[in-house]
Amino acid sequence: MPDAHILGIESSCDETGAAVVRSGEKILSNVVFSQIATHQPYGGVVPELASREHLRAIVPVVRQALKDAGLTYRSLDALAVTQGPGLAGALLVGISYAKALAFALEKPLIAVNHLEGHIHAVLLEERQKGNHEVNFPVLALVVSGGHTHLYLAEQKSEGWSYRNIGHTRDDAAGEAFDKVAKLLGLGYPGGPIIDRLSTHGDASSVKFVTAQIKHQDRKDRHDAEGRPRFDFSYSGIKTAVLRYVETHNLKASTEQRRRTLSAITKPTLDDYLAACDLETLNLVASFQRAVVEDLIEKTLAAARTYDAATLFVTGGVAANNELRQRFESDAAQDGLPVFFPSRPLSTDNAAMIAAAAYPKWLSRDFAALDFSAEASLPLQKL
Numbered sequence: 001m002p003d004a005h006i007l008g009i010e011s012s013c014d015e016t017g018a019a020v021v022r023s024g025e026k027i028l029s030n031v032v033f034s035q036i037a038t039h040q041p042y043g044g045v046v047p048e049l050a051s052r053e054h055l056r057a058i059v060p061v062v063r064q065a066l067k068d069a070g071l072t073y074r075s076l077d078a079l080a081v082t083q084g085p086g087l088a089g090a091l092l093v094g095i096s097y098a099k100a101l102a103f104a105l106e107k108p109l110i111a112v113n114h115l116e117g118h119i120h121a122v123l124l125e126e127r128q129k130g131n132h133e134v135n136f137p138v139l140a141l142v143v144s145g146g147h148t149h150l151y152l153a154e155q156k157s158e159g160w161s162y163r164n165i166g167h168t169r170d171d172a173a174g175e176a177f178d179k180v181a182k183l184l185g186l187g188y189p190g191g192p193i194i195d196r197l198s199t200h201g202d203a204s205s206v207k208f209v210t211a212q213i214k215h216q217d218r219k220d221r222h223d224a225e226g227r228p229r230f231d232f233s234y235s236g237i238k239t240a241v242l243r244y245v246e247t248h249n250l251k252a253s254t255e256q257r258r259r260t261l262s263a264i265t266k267p268t269l270d271d272y273l274a275a276c277d278l279e280t281l282n283l284v285a286s287f288q289r290a291v292v293e294d295l296i297e298k299t300l301a302a303a304r305t306y307d308a309a310t311l312f313v314t315g316g317v318a319a320n321n322e323l324r325q326r327f328e329s330d331a332a333q334d335g336l337p338v339f340f341p342s343r344p345l346s347t348d349n350a351a352m353i354a355a356a357a358y359p360k361w362l363s364r365d366f367a368a369l370d371f372s373a374e375a376s377l378p379l380q381k382l
């Protein structure tokens, strides 16, 4: 297959990314400018601020990606950019810049679905390690701050195709991590800190009942063609954590923690631990355990039902240590190989966008210059 150097651009949420990837299998550069510091005081991503920060960062980030790759703009074969899903204003910054650059350089432009990018992050790294063998069908759990999706993925001659067999009915799993961290005064983003604190608490101390993490709409467990679906729901568990704080008189200590931690520019693990009593650590560990178990239970049930040959777990929450360990051990019991991206490639980045663009480059699937951002862009069906 011919080689291609593709410049990927990602700006769907709060990370401005640019990367050069050769032929979907070799990362030549991968630059990510994170806006976490900008959004931290608000406890979540503020869309207007995200667009403004992308505008500021996009030119230097792209320049750095070219420089790190040791390439000139002219030597690129194509550009790729995230079309959606994501924040419309944030997406538009990347798309407008990519269009202008592609036009000026007279290079083809490829529109990529962000979720497809997360799936290709796994493939990219496996190929980079020399593993070109993936058995189909692949079941991909894409689990991040904005998404909790299960896709059956297959490589067909004309490219990749995906069928959604499950999604969250309300909050995404990463969103639950972020909201629980916020309500416990732990700051933003919640996933990484809850991940680290959980090992210091007793995960069996707070029992979340099944109804809190099962969507209410129990009848609708099949799609229109009668095929089983495996949907998720994480807003109930967030409310259960809030109730626990209220009924166990943890409000005052939570406020104290919020004040203490927000006065520290970059809190260390010791700062977090000093600000947390054992009851809070137990609550955090129990919350994480409940979410991890639910993700694993549904994903493995879906894998059995659909006879998946391989499992991918990707997206920001795939960086979670307990999730990785449990998936590895539980999938192994089912004889199912499971692959994760490395932690830097689990969260948003542009290398995954450039990698997902390669099969489209091979099939000349280029974007028309009038394409635009699509905040709720679905992945195509099988």
Ligand code: KG4
Residues within 6 Å of the ligand: 013, 143, 144, 145, 146, 147, 173, 174, 175, 177, 178, 189, 190, 191, 192, 195, 315, 316, 317, 318, 319, 320, 321, 346, 347, 348
């Ligand atoms: O993929 P990503 O960078 O952006 C979206 O597409 O949403 O994912 C960010 C999400 C945030 O909700 C963050 O809290 C979560 O991933 N996250 C984690 C961990 N690292 C990031 N959740 C649990 N454990 C982690 N170690």
Ligand code: ZN
Residues within 6 Å of the ligand: 114, 118, 144, 315, 316, 347, 348
């Ligand atoms: Zn993402």
